[in-house]
Amino acid sequence: MFSNYDDIVTIEDLMEILDIGRNKAYELLQSGQISSFKIGKGYRIPKVCIEEYVLAKVQKI
Numbered sequence: 001m002f003s004n005y006d007d008i009v010t011i012e013d014l015m016e017i018l019d020i021g022r023n024k025a026y027e028l029l030q031s032g033q034i035s036s037f038k039i040g041k042g043y044r045i046p047k048v049c050i051e052e053y054v055l056a057k058v059q060k061i
Contacts, residue, residue, distance in 0.1 A: 001017070002017065002047055002050070002051060005017065005047055006047070007046065007047050007048075008044050008045065008046055008047070009044070009045050009046075009047055009050070010042065010043070010044065010045070011025055011026070011029075011042070011043050011045070013045075014028075014029075014034070014045050014050065017050060018050070018054075028053070029043055029045070033053060034049050034050060034053045035049040036049065
């Protein structure tokens with residue numbers, strides 16, 4: 001699933017990976033649930049942080 005993406009992804013990639021909308025994607029980043037950093041005006045998200053988020057959600061179930 002994640003192998004199709006670079007090690008650092010954009011907000012659009014995050015939306016596609018998690019099948020979520022733009023508002024939810026920004027909410028996850030701004031709340032710190034998924035770690036990221038900004039370059040200019042755009043967020044960059046390490047793919048490993050998305051994987052950690054998904055694994056954390058699975059373990060709570």
